[in-house]
Amino acid sequence: MRNILIIARRDLRAQFNSPVAYVVIGGTLLLLGLLIFKLPHMSVAGVAIGGFWEIDRATMDEMFSLLPALLSVLVIPAITMRSLAAEKGSGTLELLITMPVRDSEVILGKFLAAFTTVVILLALTLLYPIAMFKWPMNFGALDWGPVWSGYLGCLFFSAASVGLGLMFSSLTESDVVAFFLTLVSLFALYAIGPMVSVVHGGVIGDAISFISFQSRYQSFARGLIDLRAVVYFVSVALLSLLVSFRSLESRKWS
Amino acid sequence: MSNDVMIYASDLSKNFGSFRALDKVNFEVKRGEIVGFLGPNGAGKSTTMRILTCFISPTGGTARVNGHDVFDAPLQVRESLGYLPQRAPLYLEMSVLEYLRFAADLRHLDDSTFRQRARSVVEVCGLAQVLGKEIRHLSHGYRQRVGLAQALIHDPPILILDEPTSDLDPNEKAEFLDYLKQIGQHRTVMLSTHNLAEVEASCARAIIVSRGRVVADGPLDEIRAKSGRVRYVVSIQESAVGAQYRGRGPLPKRSEVEDALGKVDGVKKVGELPTDERAHSFELVSEQDVDLRPELFKLIVDKGWVLLELHRDAQTLEDVFRSLTIGDERRNRQLGAAAEADDEQDDEEDVDDEDEGDDEDAERSADEDQKVAKDDRS
Numbered sequence: 344m345r346n347i348l349i350i351a352r353r354d355l356r357a358q359f360n361s362p363v364a365y366v367v368i369g370g371t372l373l374l375l376g377l378l379i380f381k382l383p384h385m386s387v388a389g390v391a392i393g394g395f396w397e398i399d400r401a402t403m404d405e406m407f408s409l410l411p412a413l414l415s416v417l418v419i420p421a422i423t424m425r426s427l428a429a430e431k432g433s434g435t436l437e438l439l440i441t442m443p444v445r446d447s448e449v450i451l452g453k454f455l456a457a458f459t460t461v462v463i464l465l466a467l468t469l470l471y472p473i474a475m476f477k478w479p480m481n482f483g484a485l486d487w488g489p490v491w492s493g494y495l496g497c498l499f500f501s502a503a504s505v506g507l508g509l510m511f512s513s514l515t516e517s518d519v520v521a522f523f524l525t526l527v528s529l530f531a532l533y534a535i536g537p538m539v540s541v542v543h544g545g546v547i548g549d550a551i552s553f554i555s556f557q558s559r560y561q562s563f564a565r566g567l568i569d570l571r572a573v574v575y576f577v578s579v580a581l582l583s584l585l586v587s588f589r590s591l592e593s594r595k596w597s
Numbered sequence: 598m599s600n601d602v603m604i605y606a607s608d609l610s611k612n613f614g615s616f617r618a619l620d621k622v623n624f625e626v627k628r629g630e631i632v633g634f635l636g637p638n639g640a641g642k643s644t645t646m647r648i649l650t651c652f653i654s655p656t657g658g659t660a661r662v663n664g665h666d667v668f669d670a671p672l673q674v675r676e677s678l679g680y681l682p683q684r685a686p687l688y689l690e691m692s693v694l695e696y697l698r699f700a701a702d703l704r705h706l707d708d709s710t711f712r713q714r715a716r717s718v719v720e721v722c723g724l725a726q727v728l729g730k731e732i733r734h735l736s737h738g739y740r741q742r743v744g745l746a747q748a749l750i751h752d753p754p755i756l757i758l759d760e761p762t763s764d765l766d767p768n769e770k771a772e773f774l775d776y777l778k779q780i781g782q783h784r785t786v787m788l789s790t791h792n793l794a795e796v797e798a799s800c801a802r803a804i805i806v807s808r809g810r811v812v813a814d815g816p817l818d819e820i821r822a823k824s825g826r827v828r829y830v831v832s833i834q835e836s837a838v839g840a841q842y843r844g845r846g847p848l849p850k851r852s853e854v855e856d857a858l859g860k861v862d863g864v865k866k867v868g869e870l871p872t873d874e875r876a877h878s879f880e881l882v883s884e885q886d887v888d889l890r891p892e893l894f895k896l897i898v899d900k901g902w903v904l905l906e907l908h909r910d911a912q913t914l915e916d917v918f919r920s921l922t923i924g925d926e927r928r929n930r931q932l933g934a935a936a937e938a939d940d941e942q943d944d945e946e947d948v949d950d951e952d953e954g955d956d957e958d959a960e961r962s963a964d965e966d967q968k969v970a971k972d973d974r975s
């Protein structure tokens with residue numbers, strides 16, 4: 344346990360010593376703000392999103408439909424790409440692993456570090472509802488229920504996505520390759536959700552909404568805590584951690 | 598296995614795909630020994646060390662470190678080790694002090710122990726000036742020093758160092774080897790290197806590997822004697838410029854001297870050494886158990902030549918190393934030696950051109966042919 348924390352702390356420090364974390368977090372916050380306030384009706388991955396000013400309701404719906412998309416295509420690939428790929432590429436993994444640490448502790452430490460970075464970003468997005476509905480502005484009485492459930496959904500969504508990112512990072516020695524693999528697969532998992540409406544239910548529709556991160560996440564954004572979705576996201580996270588662990592171990596037998 | 602065997606390797610083999618990097622390597626290292634692990638590029642030194650540190654697993658055989666099996670108890674193995682991988686791969690974005698603290702944290706050193714150990718390793722490795730610097734800004738030599746420092750930080754009973762001195766300047770090298778000797782009395786050190794002088798300076802014992810096999814293992818004196826050859830250097834005056842010639846008869850010709858020396862009983866090989874025009878200098882090789890000096894002296898007196906120099910020495914470690922590993926080198930210089938083709942992962946910066954000797958060694962060639970045969974099969 345202690346080793347996990349030591350490894351995670353080192354990774355976090357490295358993350359925040361480089362501009363990547365700041366660029367990603369700052370960029371995401373900025374983009375989020377622009378999208379919430381400025382853009383009129385548009386669609387992100389097929390989901391219609393209204394500009395904030397055109398909807399006379401006090402909700403944060405826009406933010407919670409945008410967040411997973413931004414996390415998928417920008418934040419998580421950039422944060423997880425270096426986790427293991429760069430260490431393998433530069434050889435630092437050899438020194439890390441020959442310390443008295445278990446392979447599983449290395450994986451969990453890396454996961455914890457990347458996940459913490461995402462949590463920091465999510466915590467910072469809280470500034471938007473606060474700024475809009477508490478202080479300095481007060482656009483009305485916000486129903487905070489869906490906000491908290493939305494954040495909960497984002498946490499589970501991020502756990503699964505960070506897991507996948509870490510997995511791709513463990514499979515290659517190049518962080519660029521890891522970045523694109525993660526981006527493509529997260530985008531695919533997100534974007535197939537809206538396709539449900541195209542195929543109109545049925546087995547295929549069920550299958551799609553079963554695996555799509557977007558459909559799984561939807562209910563959270565609407566204020567529901569879907570237990571099956573929780574189980575799904577946690578399973579994806581665990582499975583990808585297991586694959587990362589195996590892939591790290593496989594160096595022994597190459 | 599006695600308690601004092603700190604590193605034990607038995608029939609260690611490692612295949613990378615169809616390439617056999619280690620082939621039944623056996624050795625033991627006891628407490629208090631400093632062992633030099635020698636071999637040409639690609640011989641399998643780093644591979645062996647990676648197995649001992651549980652970074653990779655052997656394909657066959659067993660290894661124990663401090664009594665713990667590398668398969669069953671990798672954590673205990675690593676706890677007893679300080680390890681410096683080749684080329685010291687460090688986290689570049691950390692400062693030296695941060696890195697040392699990170700290593701100490703993973704070794705579970707408490708704060709006061711860390712401070713005390715840090716002071717000592719900083720002194721030994723000469724890091725005082727760079728403690729606050731980011732590792733990315735350090736020169737290669739300093740990075741290597743940091744790598745050494747992290748291997749020493751927890752004062753481990755066993756040190757495994759992969760080319761620890763390759764980038765160090767002579768002062769630091771000497772300092773470090775001194776330190777090794779000093780701590781080595783109660784610890785076990787295994788260090789790989791290409792620098793034979795270093796082995797002579799710091800190790801009492803050497804293990805020489807070549808093409809994945811141990812070709813020599815023992816105290817340096819024994820290894821030196823292993824080839825069973827002795828070398829003589831003979832210099833005969835060739836011309837007397839500006840001085841009176843003290844010999845009998847005419848000044849000798851080169852071929853005359855060479856023929857005569859070659860005819861002496863017991864001489865296996867005569868080679869000319871480069872000199873100026875004042876002397877003929879030859880190198881003779883003989884079996885170890887005879888001393889040719891009386892014969893040589895008598896021959897020279899009989900001929901009436903003027904002897905300028907005559908000495909006898911056992912082969913240097915370098916000669917032995919070359920003769921034991923010469924097969925590798927020769928194959929490296931032939932196109933089509935396919936086994937070497939998958940070297941791309943491990944291309945080294947340190948080109949060791951000293952290895953290119955071309956002394957023939959009949960005794961080795963049988964061994965070599967066997968290896969060639971093995972290789973062709975794979």
Ligand SMILES: Nc1ncnc2c1ncn2[C@@H]1O[C@H](COP(=O)(O)OP(=O)(O)OP(=O)(O)O)[C@@H](O)[C@H]1O
Nearest residue numbers: 613618637638639640641642643644939940943945
């Ligand atoms: N991961 C790997 N995959 C494939 N082959 C490998 C791998 N690691 C090492 N080898 C091969 O194993 C052989 C031994 O390599 P090793 O690194 O142990 O040599 P070495 O004795 O340390 O050489 P050097 O003096 O150049 O450091 C080499 O031929 C190398 O190409």
Ligand SMILES: [Mg+2]
Nearest residue numbers: 642643644683
């Ligand atoms: Mg090596």
